[in-house]
Amino acid sequence: MSPVSFAFSLRATDGHARLGQVQTAHGTFDTPAFMPVGTQGTVKALLHRDVESVGAGIILGNTYHLMLRPGDALIGRHGGLHRFIGWSHPILTDSGGYQVFSLASRRRIREDGAEFQSHIDGSTHLLTPERAVDIQARLGSDIAMVLDECLAYPATHDAAASSMQRSARWARRCRDRFLADATVDENRGPVTNPGQAQFGIIQGGLFPDLRAESVDRTREVGFEGYAIGGLSVGEPIDEMYATVEATAGRLPPEQPRYLMGAGSPEDLVECVARGIDMFDCVMPTRNARNGQLFTSEGRLNIRNARYAEDERPLDPRCDCYTCTRHSRAYLRHLYMAGETSALTLNTLHNLSFYLDTMRRIRDAIALRTFEIFRQEFLRLRSVS
Amino acid sequence: MSPVSFAFSLRATDGHARLGQVQTAHGTFDTPAFMPVGTQGTVKALLHRDVESVGAGIILGNTYHLMLRPGDALIGRHGGLHRFIGWSHPILTDSGGYQVFSLASRRRIREDGAEFQSHIDGSTHLLTPERAVDIQARLGSDIAMVLDECLAYPATHDAAASSMQRSARWARRCRDRFLADATVDENRGPVTNPGQAQFGIIQGGLFPDLRAESVDRTREVGFEGYAIGGLSVGEPIDEMYATVEATAGRLPPEQPRYLMGAGSPEDLVECVARGIDMFDCVMPTRNARNGQLFTSEGRLNIRNARYAEDERPLDPRCDCYTCTRHSRAYLRHLYMAGETSALTLNTLHNLSFYLDTMRRIRDAIALRTFEIFRQEFLRLRSVS
Numbered sequence: 173m174s175p176v177s178f179a180f181s182l183r184a185t186d187g188h189a190r191l192g193q194v195q196t197a198h199g200t201f202d203t204p205a206f207m208p209v210g211t212q213g214t215v216k217a218l219l220h221r222d223v224e225s226v227g228a229g230i231i232l233g234n235t236y237h238l239m240l241r242p243g244d245a246l247i248g249r250h251g252g253l254h255r256f257i258g259w260s261h262p263i264l265t266d267s268g269g270y271q272v273f274s275l276a277s278r279r280r281i282r283e284d285g286a287e288f289q290s291h292i293d294g295s296t297h298l299l300t301p302e303r304a305v306d307i308q309a310r311l312g313s314d315i316a317m318v319l320d321e322c323l324a325y326p327a328t329h330d331a332a333a334s335s336m337q338r339s340a341r342w343a344r345r346c347r348d349r350f351l352a353d354a355t356v357d358e359n360r361g362p363v364t365n366p367g368q369a370q371f372g373i374i375q376g377g378l379f380p381d382l383r384a385e386s387v388d389r390t391r392e393v394g395f396e397g398y399a400i401g402g403l404s405v406g407e408p409i410d411e412m413y414a415t416v417e418a419t420a421g422r423l424p425p426e427q428p429r430y431l432m433g434a435g436s437p438e439d440l441v442e443c444v445a446r447g448i449d450m451f452d453c454v455m456p457t458r459n460a461r462n463g464q465l466f467t468s469e470g471r472l473n474i475r476n477a478r479y480a481e482d483e484r485p486l487d488p489r490c491d492c493y494t495c496t497r498h499s500r501a502y503l504r505h506l507y508m509a510g511e512t513s514a515l516t517l518n519t520l521h522n523l524s525f526y527l528d529t530m531r532r533i534r535d536a537i538a539l540r541t542f543e544i545f546r547q548e549f550l551r552l553r554s555v556s
Numbered sequence: 557m558s559p560v561s562f563a564f565s566l567r568a569t570d571g572h573a574r575l576g577q578v579q580t581a582h583g584t585f586d587t588p589a590f591m592p593v594g595t596q597g598t599v600k601a602l603l604h605r606d607v608e609s610v611g612a613g614i615i616l617g618n619t620y621h622l623m624l625r626p627g628d629a630l631i632g633r634h635g636g637l638h639r640f641i642g643w644s645h646p647i648l649t650d651s652g653g654y655q656v657f658s659l660a661s662r663r664r665i666r667e668d669g670a671e672f673q674s675h676i677d678g679s680t681h682l683l684t685p686e687r688a689v690d691i692q693a694r695l696g697s698d699i700a701m702v703l704d705e706c707l708a709y710p711a712t713h714d715a716a717a718s719s720m721q722r723s724a725r726w727a728r729r730c731r732d733r734f735l736a737d738a739t740v741d742e743n744r745g746p747v748t749n750p751g752q753a754q755f756g757i758i759q760g761g762l763f764p765d766l767r768a769e770s771v772d773r774t775r776e777v778g779f780e781g782y783a784i785g786g787l788s789v790g791e792p793i794d795e796m797y798a799t800v801e802a803t804a805g806r807l808p809p810e811q812p813r814y815l816m817g818a819g820s821p822e823d824l825v826e827c828v829a830r831g832i833d834m835f836d837c838v839m840p841t842r843n844a845r846n847g848q849l850f851t852s853e854g855r856l857n858i859r860n861a862r863y864a865e866d867e868r869p870l871d872p873r874c875d876c877y878t879c880t881r882h883s884r885a886y887l888r889h890l891y892m893a894g895e896t897s898a899l900t901l902n903t904l905h906n907l908s909f910y911l912d913t914m915r916r917i918r919d920a921i922a923l924r925t926f927e928i929f930r931q932e933f934l935r936l937r938s939v940s
Contacts, residue, residue, distance in 0.1 A: 212889075212890070212893045212895060213886070213889065213890070213893075214890055214895050214897045215897075216895065216896065216897070217896050217897065218897060219877070219897055219900060219901065220881065221877065221881075237893075241889070241892065241893055242864070242885070242889040242892075246864070246865060246885075249865065250865075250867065250883075250885065256883075256885070256886055256889075257882075257886055258881045258882050258883075258886065480626070480630070481630060481633065481634075483634065493603070493605065497604065497605075497642045498641075498642050499634075499640075499642075501626070501630075501634065501640070502597070502640055502641055502642060505596075505597065505625070505626040505640075506596070506597070506598055508625065508626075509596045509597075509621075509625055509626075511596060511598050511600065512600065512601050512896045512899060512900070513598045513599075513600070513601065513602060513603055515896060516603060516896070516900070517603065
């Protein structure tokens with residue numbers, strides 16, 4: 173069933189934490205992995221060479237943004253997203269569903285799909301499960317996601333149940349479309365990456381019974397990997413961790429597990445401890461652009477006047493370009509002066525911190541010292 | 557008279573074009589040289605490693621901006637501009653005069669100096685010739701400029717004459733301050749670069765007699781190098797070239813000649829042909845941020861819809877990062893989507909084009925083929 177170019181190998185475990193490697197049509201990446209978000213075909217404020225330099229093995233592209241601008245048809249004509257943006261490493265694309273719920277105006281969810289108006293020009297679009305598959309086929313990402321219904325938090329059990337069930341029906345339709353021969357229907361457009369894999373998404377809010385049912389129904393369809401959706405949307409952190417733990421425990425151990433939209437550095441460590449292999453989040457890049465920087469000793473906001481004459485690097489433990497070359501005083505000056513290089517330097521640092529954290533997590537699992545690493549990581553950050 | 561760390565060696569000439577090398581306290585750079593403008597301590601939209609990667613041997617910092625934010629006192633406490641911004645190569649600073657005339661509000665020019673209100677917070681400042689020297693001593697640039705009065709274009713002979721004469725008086729005061737022992741006056745603040753050199757500035761508008769008098773009076777004071785100011789302010793291009801030619805011809809051949817604020821790629825070639833060694837201009841960086849890109853075949857604006865599906869690089873003759881990795885279609889997408897990486901990629905290309913043009917100019921002078929290069933360069937660009 174899996175395309176030959178996709179594979180997951182589990183190399184070591186330490187408690188529930190897992191060390192692995194994902195093989196795709198555009199090369200491999202090690203897990204646990206953090207995927208920087210490259211919404212519109214670029215990680216904001218960085219060049220691809222910067223993203224490569226901090227050690228990102230895979231990036232994420234947003235189907236919603238790309239289908240609207242420059243359009244999936246145009247990207248398809250250019251041979252797919254890798255070729256269009258000049259990135260030769262793995263790419264995962266989401267289905268567009270989450271942004272339809274969070275960004276589009278006047279959205280209407282029907283059984284056949286989600287109708288919405290573009291946040292760019294107000295034009296009307298219908299995103300069906302089949303269309304989400306076709307768009308991602310044209311984008312040619314290495315990992316495509318099914319279209320799911322995104323539930324608002326908080327939700328009643330009834331609302332969460334019917335939403336989860338619709339997501340399960342959509343998952344079946346997405347898989348059928350994914351497995352159908354695209355060449356028989358000329359409206360499907362080009363499949364730019366025959367080695368593309370497809371992940372299902374587990375929904376069900378914070379209700380253990382619904383999560384369990386969602387896992388069963390999604391596994392029944394069968395995917396190359398499984399994502400946990402609908403978390404990191406405002407729920408208490410302990411409930412999120414409990415849901416991750418219970419859900420991950422029901423997923424097939426021989427396939428990768430992706431926690432969508434999470435999270436903070438602490439979330440990465442805590443959710444690796446609960447069996448997660450892949451993460452994505454705008455936090456390191458978005459916070460960088462707001463001046464909030466992650467360090468081994470906690471967070472700091474570079475706009476703060478206390479840094480005006482601070483000659484120290486952002487994080488004395490960090491060996492990124494920003495920390496080895498520049499002081500907090502200079503970074504604050506650039507930020508206050510409105511220079512875009514401030515955004516680039518801040519983003520470089522935050523992503524370095526995230527990807528370095530993932531490297532340290534992988535090293536600890538390999539050495540079976542993950543629990544020690546976890547406690548030390550959390551202790552250092554709670555001091556500041 | 558000259559600081560021992562500053563020297564200019566003339567290595568070859570071809571017609572009036574000159575090949576040379578400038579030695580400073582922070583290393584050497586080859587001439588003819590183009591200096592990217594790093595107004596607030598960064599070349600806009602680039603990291604220093606990007607600036608180094610395109611081959612910039614020296615950058616320019618703006619005294620007006622830096623004295624207001626983060627302040628020359630703060631930079632002085634940090635050991636000077638090189639150390640504060642993390643740039644180890646040569647830096648030239650202007651005197652701040654030009655920005656007082658172009659950016660500040662409610663400026664008033666008196667014999668003792670220029671009083672103005674900051675464009676950032678409205679605070680009142682007095683920039684005297686002595687203060688311009690002291691600020692640049694704290695910044696510790698490798699080449700400091702005298703404070704001059706900047707004349708509006710067009711100007712009458714009388715206005716140009718009295719302005720030029722005031723600039724000559726200020727030049728004397730700047731040189732006296734520069735040569736005085738800074739340690740005897742505690743208000744002077746730190747001299748962060750004892751190897752700093754100082755350039756005089758020739759004024760006189762478009763009047764040959766005034767330019768000649770300005771050269772005589774400025775040479776009489778005596779500087780490590782000479783700049784031509786007051787050009788590239790809206791005058792007809794032929795009059796600018798004629799003034800450059802006549803003025804450069806009166807300057808001492810054994811010292812570097814700097815044409816301030818110029819210019820277009822054509823201006824660089826035409827003014828090297830008239831004996832200029834150094835240039836600075838915001839054109840490559842500012843135009844890049846507006847989407848206007850320089851190529852071997854002329855200019856293009858990446859916002860144009862005709863590039864939406866154009867898979868070619870910006871300039872097929874260019875081997876910069878932008879041109880070797882990305883298509884016009886992708887660059888247009890990034891620009892239209894408002895991504896800051898568009899600004900970075902465009903700036904990288906335009907600066908590469910400028911600095912590559914300077915390398916080709918130097919090669920041509922060394923081979924004594926500069927006139928052939930000049931004609932071919934101008935012919936290619938007039939075709940498009």
